[in-house]
Each structure stands twice: as C-alpha cells, then as structure tokens.
Amino acid sequence: MQSVHIPRSAARRRAAALFAALGLALGWALPALADDQPAAGGQTDTTMPAPEIPAGGPSLLRDGGARLLLTGGVSTIEGAAGGGLVPWALIGGYGAAREVGIQAFATGVSSEDFRLYSFGAAANLGDRIELSLARQNFHLRGVGAAIGLGNDFVISQTIIGAKLRLIGNAVLDQNTLLPQISVGAEHKINDDTVVVGGVLGLKRADTDFYLAATKLFLGQNLLLNTTLRLTRANQYGILGFGGLGGKGMAYKPEFEGSAAYLLTRKLAIGGELRTKPNRLEGALGGTTFREDAAYDAFAAWAVGRHLSITAAYAGLGKIALRNQHAAYLSLQAGF
Numbered sequence: 001m002q003s004v005h006i007p008r009s010a011a012r013r014r015a016a017a018l019f020a021a022l023g024l025a026l027g028w029a030l031p032a033l034a035d036d037q038p039a040a041g042g043q044t045d046t047t048m049p050a051p052e053i054p055a056g057g058p059s060l061l062r063d064g065g066a067r068l069l070l071t072g073g074v075s076t077i078e079g080a081a082g083g084g085l086v087p088w089a090l091i092g093g094y095g096a097a098r099e100v101g102i103q104a105f106a107t108g109v110s111s112e113d114f115r116l117y118s119f120g121a122a123a124n125l126g127d128r129i130e131l132s133l134a135r136q137n138f139h140l141r142g143v144g145a146a147i148g149l150g151n152d153f154v155i156s157q158t159i160i161g162a163k164l165r166l167i168g169n170a171v172l173d174q175n176t177l178l179p180q181i182s183v184g185a186e187h188k189i190n191d192d193t194v195v196v197g198g199v200l201g202l203k204r205a206d207t208d209f210y211l212a213a214t215k216l217f218l219g220q221n222l223l224l225n226t227t228l229r230l231t232r233a234n235q236y237g238i239l240g241f242g243g244l245g246g247k248g249m250a251y252k253p254e255f256e257g258s259a260a261y262l263l264t265r266k267l268a269i270g271g272e273l274r275t276k277p278n279r280l281e282g283a284l285g286g287t288t289f290r291e292d293a294a295y296d297a298f299a300a301w302a303v304g305r306h307l308s309i310t311a312a313y314a315g316l317g318k319i320a321l322r323n324q325h326a327a328y329l330s331l332q333a334g335f
Helices: 008-032 142-146 195-199
Strands: 100-110 115-125 129-139 154-167 180-190 205-217 222-231 252-262 267-274 294-304 307-319 322-334
Antiparallel strands (some): 100 115, 100 322, 115 129, 129 154, 180 205, 205 222, 222 252, 267 294, 294 307
16 A cells, blocks of 8 residues: 655644634534525425435434434544544534534443543534544553553543535435545544653654545445545554654555444444554564554444444454454443
C-alpha cells in the first residue's frame, strides 16, 4: 500500500482548515436539512418521501419518529458514532433537522494483557454535524511491572472529534444506491511522557482524517459502511504517532469496514475490520510492537430510545509481544 506523504506543516494547515470549515458550517447546518424532514403543518416534501417498511417485515421505526433505532450507531472507542472500532457516515443519536441531541458512552475492553477504558460524549447538530470528546485509559496491568514501569501503568489520551455529513441520507434515500457520505477528523493528545514521549521518543499529538460512506438497505434490514482513514497513529495513538527517530511521518491510508444486520428493530448483529499502520515493528528487536489489523463481532441492543448496550468479541492483533483477544462491553445513553 503506497504511503501518502503530507508535510507536517501542511497537515497542520489542513487540520485547521477542516475544523474551521466545520465551525463555519454551524451557521447553515440546521436549516440545510429542512428538506430531510416533514414541513410545518404536517406537509411532507414530495421529493423526499418517507421510507417504506416491507410488508410482513419487522417494524424498525422507533415509536413516534422517523429515525431508526440503532442506525445512528453506537460510540466507537474514539467517540465518533459508528461501530465499536469504525466510525460511520451516520450522525449519532436520533436528532433530526433543527434538533440537537447529546449522547454519552462508557466502554471497557479487556484482553489477556491489557485493559482499555474509554468514555466520552457527543453532540448531534441537526443531523448534519457531530462533535465528540473522548478519554481513553490504557492499563498495562502486569506488563507494566514486567518492564519496570510499575504494576498497572496507565497510558491516557484525549480525542477531540468532528464529523460533517456531506451528501446523502442513509434512512431516507431508499430509492437510490447513493450512500450517506461524511468527512471527519479526530485530534488525539497522548499524555504519556514516560513511554511514548520518553523511551520511544514519539510524537504525542496528531490528527486522523477519514471519509466514511454508509448505506442502509431497509428492505434487507442491512447496513454497510466503508471508511478510508489517513493516519500516523500507532495502536490508535496509544503508542504515539509516526516512527522512531522522527521517521515514518507520512500519512498512510487505512481501510475500515462494518456490516450490521437488524434482527429486530431493537437488536442488531454485525462485524467490523480495521487495518492499521505497522511503523514500530522491531523497536525492541524481533517482532516487538508489530501492529496487525483489528476486527470484532458484535451485538447491539436498544433497551429503549435513550439507552443501548453493545457486547463484542474483538481480535486486536499483536500488541507489544503477543496477539490480544478481548471482550468488549459498551453502554450508551442519549437525549
């Protein structure tokens, strides 16, 4: 896979430009979706008919509204709406045009050698813009003591995210193959000055950029998503950014994909795949710090409109010295 080289100064300018564009979009985002929703007085825009539920199929519509349960996604470990590992083009929650929604999440991932706790919140602005904030705490457990860092050494990072829906509406666009497409950014700030900024001497802050396309097939109760990410992150940023000695600082394109099947209007099952860069392999000799693709198989249950629970089995690939297989549990509340 070819590397995409973007100079660091140019990357900063692009990050600033993207966040500025998202900020400016606040001025027009809410009225821009007026044609996505029923007009005042109960009249409906005939150019955007409401989706039809197949006769005899399960009713996926939530009570009293036009957004679908679960199809706003859950919260990823980095705070954006999507699956557990992959952001989707959907704007999280059930907010529609001229509405603002807020959701919060808490996630735990436990493997043989490590634990990750992630929590945060996101805002839905008119089903056009999503702003998120997440905090991750990565516990080394016994590995920390084995390498002289003390038992249960913790590496933490903060992730500030923004997502803008560009075109399409996954729910309403049932008469076309056009998916919903969104662009997003995740700015990650790693706190660790001992391992990441000290022993490894890696960059501790950087920004990921992604383009996501999501298509919902109501007749088949099927959701498909693909995401292209430009990143310099090692293990999602938990092990910093770029390569040793300031090398390997070119952005690399990585593929991410999700598929979900709605068994009922409240229960979905699916899986995800996320490829990652492999910049640090051999940092301590051999195959140490090798980074593999991650995947999961999940089940998401909407307890009600305001609460969902997601459980998953995740294969995280090799972290440090051996492959990690993890149990994943996430709670999300939305208002």
